[in-house]
Amino acid sequence: MKKFTRLLLMSVAILFTTVVLAQTTIKGKVIDAEINAPLPGANIVEKGTTNGVSSDFDGNFILTTQTSSGQIVISYVGYGTVTITFSSSKDLGKISLASDNSLDEIVVTGTGVIDLAEDRKTPIAVSTIKANQIQEKGGNSDLPEILKSTPSVQSVQKGGFGEGQMFLRGFDQTNTAFLLNGQPINGVEDGKMYWSNWSGVLDVAKAVQVQRGLGSSKLAISSVGGTVNIVTKTIDRKEGGFVQQMIANDNYIKTTASYSTGLMSNGFAFTALLGHWQGEGYADHTDGQGQTYFLSFGYKSNEKNIFNFMVTGAPQWHAASGYNTLKTYLEKGRKYNFAYTGVDSPNTISEGYYPAGRNVYHKPVVNLSWDLTINDNSSLSTVAYASLGRGGFGSTLASKGVPTYVRGSNNNHNWYGLVTNYNNQLNENLSFNAGADVRLYNGIHFRSVNEFLSVESVNATSAYNGGAYTVTKTYGGLNPWGLLFNPNNDHAQRLHTYYDYEEKINYVGAFGQLEYTQDQFSAFFQGSASTQSHFRTEYGEAKVKGKSEDSDKINNTGFNVKAGAAYNLNDNNVVFANAGYYSRQPYHSDLFINDRSSNQLNPFVEGNQKITGFEAGYKFLGDIISANLNVYHTTWDNKVDYSSKDTDKDGLADQFTKTSPLKQVHMGAELEVFTRPFDGFTFNGFVSVGDWQYKGNITTRTTDDAGAVISEGATSYIDGVKVGEAAQFTAGISADYEILPRLKIGANWNQYDNLYGAAAFGSNEFKTENNRGSIKLPSYDTVDTGISYKMLLGENDQNSLQIRLNVNNVFDEVYIENSRDNIHVDADDVAWKGVNVNNGVWFGYGRTWNLSMRYNF
Known part of the structure; x- marks a missing residue:
């Protein structure tokens, strides 16, 4: 009986050691390729298993795999799936997912002059509308209508094509800075915005970010209510x-x-x-x-x-x-x-x-x-x-x-x-x-x-x-x-x-x-x-x-x-x-x-x-x-x-x-x-x-x-x-x-x-x-x-x-x-x-x- 007990304990120890040695710790950060922003809630699954985790609000994840080598599959609704091979414990760093409608990762040029909130560690009050959301819900509307489901934004349509207005924290468009790839586009003479002049902007936008209040823009712009970045x-x-x-x-x-x-x-x-x-x-x-x-x-x-x-x-x-x-x-x-x-x-x-x-x-x-x-x-x-x-x-x-x-x-x-x-x-x-x-x-x-x-x-x-x-x-x-x-x-x-x-x-x-x-x-x-x-x-x-x-x-x-x-x-x-x-x-x-x-x-x-x-x-x-x-x-x-x-x-x-x-x-x-x-x-x-x-x-x-x-x-x-x-x-x-x-x-x-x-x-x-x-x-x-x-x-x-x-x-x-x-x-x-x-x-x-x-x- 004593020998059997020893044999059982040894078998369990060997099995445990084998399982532990076979496991690998994989970590990384899932980001939106279009604006370099974290993707919370992305699914990370070890391929061929049900073993998986979700990324946290900052896009970070840690996955302990069941084998020492294999593949992990990273997916998110509305984005393309990425498969990565692993053979040991490692930090994968940033993993970019692209919106389905963009087919793959986007290289954003002029990044140094596009003041996105993610480029600065110190947070601000911000909301981001991504390309897949714009494509699905934009329809034939102007930009203000797309932003109405973010805090302190009011869209007023006023009847005709392109005649809409947007209010941010109670300030009208002359007191909200609008930027197209870092370029100011408010009227120079009076700060006004005429959406009829920008009726096609949603067709080419990969993301729109609303920065309420002070924002992260470094320009000396008139952002009393906030800043809207169109990328x-x-x-x-x-x-x-x-x-x-x-x-x-x-x-x-x-x-x-x-x-x-x-x-x-x-x-x-x-x-x-x-x-x-x-x-x-x-x-x-x-x-x-x-x-x-x-x-x-x-x-x-x-x-x-x-x-x-x-x-x-x-x-x-x-x-x-x-x-x-x-x-x-x-x-x-x-x-x-x-x-x-x-x-x-x-x-x-x-x-x-x-x-x-x-x-x-x-x-x-x-x-x-x-x-x-x-x-x-x-x-x-x-x-x-x-x-x-x-x-x-x-x-x-x-x-x-x-x-x-x-x-x-x-x-x-x-x-x-x-x-x-x-x-x-x-x-x-x-x-x-x-x-x-x-x-x-x-x-x-x-x-x-x-x-x-x-x-x-x-x-x-x-x-x-x-x-x-x-x-x-x-x-x-x-x-x-x-x-x-x-x-x-x-x-x-x-x-x-x-x-x-x-x-x-x-x-x-x-x-x-x-x-x-x-x-x-x-x-x-x-x-x-x-x-x-x-x-x-x-x-x-x-x-x-x-x-x-x-x-x-x-x-x-x-x-x-x-x-x-x-x-x-x-x-x-x-x-x-x-x-x-x-x-x-x-x-x-x-x-x-x-x-x-x-x-x-x-x-x-x-x-x-x-x-x-x-x-x-x-x-x-x-x-x-x-x-x-x-x-x-x-x-x-x-x-x-x-x-x-x-x-x-x-x-x-x-x-x-x-x-x-x-x-x-x-x-x-x-x-x-x-x-x-x-x-x-x-x-x-x-x-x-x-x-x-x-x-x-x-x-x-x-x-x-x-x-x-x-x-x-x-x-x-x-x-x-x-x-x-x-x-x-x-x-x-x-x-x-x-x-x-x-x-x-x-x-x-x-x-x-x-x-x-x-x-x-x-x-x-x-x-x-x-x-x-x-x-x-x-x-x-x-x-x-x-x-x-x-x-x-x-x-x-x-x-x-x-x-x-x-x-x-x-x-x-x-x-x-x-x-x-x-x-x-x-x-x-x-x-x-x-x-x-x-x-x-x-x-x-x-x-x-x-x-x-x-x-x-």
């Missing part, structure tokens, strides 16, 4: 492409095709994308059409040098959607859009209605990037770019009720710039980078005849042109391609009766960052300084024949500083805090009293705007559930507000008002929760609560179009008034489930509350200290859903056919998304859901849908 395709490693056909409500149709050679053995790569869309628009008489093109030429000469040349554009035209009173919409339906004339035009580009006007624009963007790896510790990235915008807004003029011609309000520009960044890992704990941002901008603004209807010429008068003269040419007309290649450069063929002027805005900035990391602690400091010059040339109001009038040259400087620190309490818990201060130069549109016909400076501009931001956050990093909690406080001071009125209803503004100084305080909290209860199922949610108010009171100055003062010194009592146009409470839930292999369904629910009308400071509502503030609009919620199926085709299933159906606002919710007035309800007033029907409003879209079929090869 496009560059060099695909493998050959392939796709063809996609989409149809949607209101006779929308879109065709897109793309092909990439992949990175060839000679180091070259080429990618092209072409698309065409057209549709009638959700609102009445808001038809439009356009194209998208994207060309990328890459060259990897060696391991240290990568070059990429890119050109992209989205020429388009679309009929605009005006606003109406709530009463009008209730009587005629929420899709109502008043058409000024129903005359048919002989020009096929503009055939049909001219409702509130027709936007026509073409803005090609060209950039050349160079990534240089100097050595193991340092690198240099440089992007040079150019943008040539041509187009404007056409509206019909009539004589005695008969439409005569289409008057174009042209807004052309020539924009050149360069962004460069040098990065150096000084030692194990300290990294340093520095760079420069240069922008040279020439804006060209004039009115012209863009199409003749019932006349063949138009008379005008101008001292610059020697008195009375006749306009007989239309140049590019209403064709976005024609406006690009045949612009009106002849002052004698412009309508000086209205306006004709140019401006030059030159900007030079320098920036730098230091970051220290050690064990569980990290800290950073950023700083930037810039100088900006403004110069304006007047033609329309010039007094001498052939001689323009020039303004004084204005120079102003600005800067920003940011600092922050983070501490990892353990592997699952991180806390951080950031603070920043911006001294932001006024926009060009702030500097001049009447930017259409006067070089006169605005006396209300008193130095730079001052922005102070504080934020703190907590991150919980779990395997199945993770969460982010952020709190923020932003003060925006010394702001100037500008407005205009058309008092005689002739289509031309004739009163201009400046309000100053204006102060806003925005504070709030945001919570995001991400869960992956089991394989193939994700369930996420967010809540954001804000308190956005005006602080102090303001004074106004109103002038006519000749600069004569109409009123001055009036006080608007806005202290404590709620900031309007964006909901101060938002919440959402999203779920996606792969119910069968490659068959996925999903849905999003979004709730909006504490939404207020825009504060019209000059209205009677704010003339007394007992004003009632901004009107509160009804809360609303929407539900969107989608289903997709991917069929594998071809040898080794290397091709696929994907079908996707999206239905937005499934329950056809009727809601007001914005109000430009603040008319309260008094006795005998008619109201709808507590809103006076005399307010001018925009209704949100009802139920819409889109269906796409995409063949990947």
Whole structure:
């Protein structure tokens, strides 16, 4: 018995030793190849077994295998699978997974100037939308709609193609910085964004990252609300492409095709994308059409040098959607859009209605990037770019009720710039980078005849042109391609009766960052300084024949500083805090009293705007559930507000008002929760609560179009008034489930509350200290859903056919998304859901849908 016991113990020991010796420990980090971001919840399985683990929130994993050699399979829904061979315990380092629709890993060029949050150890409040999510849920929407399921983001569609707006933490688009591969794309003159000029951006985007608040950008940009980074395709490693056909409500149709050679053995790569869309628009008489093109030429000469040349554009035209009173919409339906004339035009580009006007624009963007790896510790990235915008807004003029011609309000520009960044890992704990941002901008603004209807010429008068003269040419007309290649450069063929002027805005900035990391602690400091010059040339109001009038040259400087620190309490818990201060130069549109016909400076501009931001956050990093909690406080001071009125209803503004100084305080909290209860199922949610108010009171100055003062010194009592146009409470839930292999369904629910009308400071509502503030609009919620199926085709299933159906606002919710007035309800007033029907409003879209079929090869 004793011998048997010894033999049994020896056998168990040998078996145990054999098993232990056969085991191997494999570790690594799974990342998204497109933006170098961690992929939490990726599946890591030992091939041929059920032995596996999932990556944590930072993408890390440790797998103890059952054998000493073999293969592990790494997979994630929506990404390509990677198989890796192992023969001993080892650290695999970073393992890149690429989105299915990109076929393989992407090399992102210009990485040094694309300020993604993952490039810095110290966290910020951030949300990232990846390529597969954009492809599935984007449909025929503009970018703001894709971002509405992230905290503190509000999307307002406003009726026409490309007319949407995005609000971030209560700040509009002029106070959110938008970057395309590190290149600033907000309007230089006023910071505005026109999504109609970027209608094809989602076709080429590999990822979109929303950085709320201070963000990680090192540029001296106007990111009061935050920063949105759009990262496009560059060099695909493998050959392939796709063809996609989409149809949607209101006779929308879109065709897109793309092909990439992949990175060839000679180091070259080429990618092209072409698309065409057209549709009638959700609102009445808001038809439009356009194209998208994207060309990328890459060259990897060696391991240290990568070059990429890119050109992209989205020429388009679309009929605009005006606003109406709530009463009008209730009587005629929420899709109502008043058409000024129903005359048919002989020009096929503009055939049909001219409702509130027709936007026509073409803005090609060209950039050349160079990534240089100097050595193991340092690198240099440089992007040079150019943008040539041509187009404007056409509206019909009539004589005695008969439409005569289409008057174009042209807004052309020539924009050149360069962004460069040098990065150096000084030692194990300290990294340093520095760079420069240069922008040279020439804006060209004039009115012209863009199409003749019932006349063949138009008379005008101008001292610059020697008195009375006749306009007989239309140049590019209403064709976005024609406006690009045949612009009106002849002052004698412009309508000086209205306006004709140019401006030059030159900007030079320098920036730098230091970051220290050690064990569980990290800290950073950023700083930037810039100088900006403004110069304006007047033609329309010039007094001498052939001689323009020039303004004084204005120079102003600005800067920003940011600092922050983070501490990892353990592997699952991180806390951080950031603070920043911006001294932001006024926009060009702030500097001049009447930017259409006067070089006169605005006396209300008193130095730079001052922005102070504080934020703190907590991150919980779990395997199945993770969460982010952020709190923020932003003060925006010394702001100037500008407005205009058309008092005689002739289509031309004739009163201009400046309000100053204006102060806003925005504070709030945001919570995001991400869960992956089991394989193939994700369930996420967010809540954001804000308190956005005006602080102090303001004074106004109103002038006519000749600069004569109409009123001055009036006080608007806005202290404590709620900031309007964006909901101060938002919440959402999203779920996606792969119910069968490659068959996925999903849905999003979004709730909006504490939404207020825009504060019209000059209205009677704010003339007394007992004003009632901004009107509160009804809360609303929407539900969107989608289903997709991917069929594998071809040898080794290397091709696929994907079908996707999206239905937005499934329950056809009727809601007001914005109000430009603040008319309260008094006795005998008619109201709808507590809103006076005399307010001018925009209704949100009802139920819409889109269906796409995409063949990947």
